Amino acid sequence: MKLQKLKKLIKESNNIVFFGGAGVSTESGIPDFRSAQGIHNSDSGFGYSPEEILSYSFFTKHPDIFYKFYKDKIIHRDAKPNPAHQTLAKLEQQGKLKAVITQNVDALHQKAGSKNVLELHGSIYRNHCLKCDKYHSLDYIIKARATPECQSCQGIIKPDVTLYEESLNMDIIEKAITYISKADMLIVGGTSLTVYPAAHLIEYYQGNKLVVINKHHTQYDWKAFLCINKGIGDVFKKVLDS
Structure with a gap:
């Protein structure tokens, strides 16, 4: 009916x-955030809560940990x-x-x-250097072994995804x-x-x-x-x- x-x-x-x-x-196949099996209720594996890791202040202080978590939990490029x-x-x-x-x-x-x-x-497919604003692809982010750095100025690249503490x-x-x-x-x-x-x-x-x-x-x-x-x-x- x-x-x-x-x-x-x-x-x-x-x-x-x-x-x-x-x-x-x-x-x-992409997990949500707040259900019992969601990202926020999972163990990040880094000693910080997922919500803390996905904050702007954490990204600026610990970009290496942020990107390990981000690549594992947020990027699902093969999803249909x-x-x-x-x-x-x-x-x-x-x-x-x-x-x-x-x-x-x-x-x-x-x-x-x-x-x-x-x-x-925002979108995982858009990424910009915080220093010179140069665009970088998702492939570039995935292939980076550590914190992705700009090819032009070596600045840190941030995904164009709204993090906690951002407007x-x-x-x-x-x-x-x-x-x-x-x-x-x-x-x-x-x-x-x-x-x-x-x-x-x-x-x-x-x-x-x-x-x-x-x-x-x-x-x-x-x-x-x-x-x-x-x-x-x-x-x-x-x-x-x-």
Whole structure:
């Protein structure tokens, strides 16, 4: 019944925006952060908590440890898009979906074919020297045996991934607010909606077709027109196959 409602809402809508979190990529084999098996609840192996390692201050003090953890836990270059990514790309191709707003840094939406993707927390595929701002590829980061250094100035390279203690890109935030505020349908999927300020963005939605798809309940379920407590990949696979 709920799946039929979702299909009907999508069919009737022409300005859909999707807001997603880590749960969108878990079905591609990428671990989330806050579940029992998530990164934050794992042993870093370095005597520091994962949250501490993924902070900007730790990166500046111990870039060697940061990169060992980052390469092992955050980079998943071989991960493939799942039905959630594929369905969203298809909806964009149909002209229904106007934007994907994601908290993920894996670029799986782009790999699936989505064009208009707003990456709130950056991307593992972009890396810049902190000294001269020169761009370096993900391959360059992976191949570096120790802390990656700039080829031009030997400065330390930082991934364009938002770490703890860093602010989000305000240009991306403003674009996300614009898309959400104009949407006739907002689909929120694979996120617990507990990470701020990103989670606050759905407050800008002014329509009456808010759909929340997540394995567990969220604090915004009461606002939703439709809640589906299942994995988003499973749900969207049925939408894609219909």
